[in-house]
Amino acid sequence: MKSKDKDINVSQYIPIKNVQIHQPAKSDAYAPRDQIYVRKVKGVFQKLRQKMNFFFLALFAVLPWLQYDGHQAILFDISEQRFTLWSVTLWPQDLTLLAWLFILSAFLLFFITTFLGRVWCGYLCPQTVWTFIFIWFEEKIEGTANQRKKLDSQAMNINKFWRKALKHFCWGFFSILTALTFAGYFAPMREVFVDFFTFNASFALAATVWFFAFCTYGNAGWMREIMCLHMCPYARFQSAMFDKDTLTVSYDAKRGENRGPRTRKDVPKDVGLGDCIDCNLCVQVCPTGIDIRNGLQYECINCGACVDACDDVMERMRYDKGLIRYTTEHELEGKKVHFVRGKLIGYALVLIVMTSLLIVEMVNRSPVTLDIIRDRNELAKENFNGDIENVYTLKILNKSQKDNRYRLSIKGINNTKWHGEQEILVKAAKVYTLPISISVDPYELEGYMTDISFVIELVSDTDEVKLEHESRFFNKR
Incomplete structure (x- = not known):
């Protein structure tokens, strides 16, 4: 660099520092996820979730076995191009009815999401239901979350082998039963079970059962939260339906911060702490492995596991419950909550119109x-x-x-x-x-x-x- 007649040494004016750029090794480029060991938790919301899961799982298993007037009550026979629902048979000419049903279901989901957040994901979604069932098998065979973690860190031995083998056998058998039940909605249920276990099933039936068994085993046994975090489209567009009056699982930061351990005798304000004792139980019981204290995240499925875990800790510490609770953003900000609002009324009106049109279509349907x-x-x-x-x-x-x-x-x-x-x-x-x-x-x-x-x-x-x-x-x- 030259200035008039003098050469200026840049290093005299601008300090130069050699920086080493860290280049991650190829093995680090796509590091596998850390396995989530979901900790068992008891509480009001988990009891509600378990009862709802049991009811709808039983409904799923029983419905294809029901008979009505000499035929299977519910049968979506694709080969014959007809759907049987009790006394009603739908044909390709009746696809408008199915279209109305799908539209009605979509707007019902939008209405519930606007009002109660992702309760569908936490309480009724098949991915969540089957994941918790598979976790139940893990707990019964391999033990608690800490015991499962310790077992995985051990070298292979007889104890580890038989527990892992029994777990995967239970997963596989339950997956096959799930696939057979699912296939029973599209083919006569009695024939599906008899033909499959007597090895007389057609190639199409056998392929369908094994495919859905593999998907169930993989999704609920191995992928689990990956489906919720990376593959579920509902997690991506739910934010378009949320507003500041939507009930979601939230952490009360004003009450909880600053976090820190303490004894039961300590008064939080006297030691400069909030109600959160930083026990991390809310993270350990979360099926998607998130920390709800970091704010609302699209990965949260609103299952309420962290609410039950935190309420139990608050009760032990003799604090008020509700540090983590189902609440709204307006309530956390100390503002008035509007449960009846324009967006919710709009979805309700659309639901009423769609339901009315569906009823009219069914009444005018010619037999x-x-x-x-x-x-x-x-x-x-x-x-x-x-x-x-x-x-x-x-x-x-x-x-x-x-x-x-x-x-x-x-x-x-x-x-x-x-x-x-x-x-x-x-x-x-x-x-x-x-x-x-x-x-x-x-x-x-x-x-x-x-x-x-x-x-x-x-x-x-x-x-x-x-x-x-x-x-x-x-x-x-």
């Missing part, structure tokens, strides 16, 4: 459908009587769960002649294919094409079902 297929080779022909004749194929779908007799007729043209059956018996949840032809005197036709309607009526003394389907009758040119 029978009629599809009309014309003869494409010849639209119209003249028969030996000199009448104009059109050929049709009628497909009658009986959506109900009982055999029904139907009567068919046509309107739109006078003095028509029906060639084929006009009264048919259609089995429950079956399609009846009926080829017919309609002929008419050409003098009854005013042009090349006439609008007509096929009418199908239920032959019954009690129920009244009538359906019309538009079609066309062609004249010869």
